[in-house]
Amino acid sequence: MSLARSLIDVRPLRTSPVFRRLLIGRTVSVLGSFMTMVTVMYQVWDMTHSSVWSGAVGLAQALPMVGVSLFAGAWVDRADRRRMFLLGTVGSAACSFLLAVQGFAGHVPVGVLLALVAVQTSFAAIGAPAAGVFVPRLLPKEQVAAGLALNQVSGQAMMLLGPAVAGVVLGWWGIGVCYLLDALSFGLSFYGAYGLPALPPEGEKSRPGVHGVLDGLRFLTGHRVVRGALLTDLAATVLSMPASLFPLVNAERFGGDPRTLGLFLSALAVGGVAATAFSGPVTRLARPGAVMLCASGTWGVALALFGLTTSAWAGLGMLVLAGAADAVAVLSRTTIVQTRTPDALLGRVTAAETIVGQAGPHFGNLRAGVVAGWTSGATALVTGGVLCLLAVTGVALTTPELRDRAATPDDEP
CATH class of the missing domain: 1.20.1250.20 (MFS general substrate transporter like domains)
Structure with a gap:
């Protein structure tokens, strides 16, 4: 087997400019999201020095994801998926901007911080089911697995890079800048999806x-x-x-x-x-x-x-x-x-x-x-x-x- 066939299949990048834009936007946005994840953990610990409050960060992320996702999935199956993804992206960006504001302001109760995290996770739970239809709708069936692999490898690379970048930014510029960079990263994600055609459900609506x-x-x-x-x-x-x-x-x-x-x-x-x-x-x-x-x-x-x-x-x-x-x-x-x-x-x-x-x-x-x-x-x-x-x-x-x-x-x- 040749080395070229062993490496990740990049045909979707060559054949689909729309997928290429989506992937670039998603990659930058995932980098920003991992930066925010690290920053929230750092800020909560710095504010409380409590393992209980640190554990509450995971709860603030998990409960909205589980509670919102199923109903969001039914909503996505009734509407234009592109609009739903853009709604989730704008909402997540707004929450990151508010996190940046409280990061610059300081002295915000930890409950307010966790509430913002929960709201942002709720918007992410709306965007995720909508984004789930993009690859099979935009790529030929024989390239779907390759498109998913490109999404996965970019996400894993940002999982490795994001915490390191967050550490550098936190050390040099502080909490507010880290959140602000995440808010700005959603701009590329919005740009990648904005040019998509309408993507209503094919078949009977939910x-x-x-x-x-x-x-x-x-x-x-x-x-x-x-x-x-x-x-x-x-x-x-x-x-x-x-x-x-x-x-x-x-x-x-x-x-x-x-x-x-x-x-x-x-x-x-x-x-x-x-x-x-x-x-x-x-x-x-x-x-x-x-x-x-x-x-x-x-x-x-x-x-x-x-x-x-x-x-x-x-x-x-x-x-x-x-x-x-x-x-x-x-x-x-x-x-x-x-x-x-x-x-x-x-x-x-x-x-x-x-x-x-x-x-x-x-x-x-x-x-x-x-x-x-x-x-x-x-x-x-x-x-x-x-x-x-x-x-x-x-x-x-x-x-x-x-x-x-x-x-x-x-x-x-």
């Missing part, structure tokens, strides 16, 4: 309110392949999420060296970026279900082996492998969702996928912490990895449609 939400949930529970994809993701995150165990395992096995802990946290991201950068064969292979199952099983095995190793370098290797497997699994899952879901339901299904992606890791970290409290960090890692592998095997055995053939949207109602 029913209003709860009825539309229930229609989306019925599709999720009735469509075996999409349901299997989301269950596989939940198995990987809820049963074997490792991040909350890193400090404990570092203390148990490696003397609590902060440098080792930092490498653990970076290794997953490095593996993810590397796997996505060489995702060409994966996106050209028209069997995302089989790829997702194999990658999710590899994630569980790698984390179990990480829990067993006493060598820091071997452990880092296992985490790089786990990060690579996770990136491939997420890319394959998103490809399944966006190619198997009818356009009229895509906003609601994307919203559900967002909730799974947001809530799963939180529950997974909670599970890991509870098990580690009863036993040890290594035991929590090993048992979680084994349970993940067993759950993924169960999904594969009970959902042959997921593992046996390529995804087409018309096989099931």
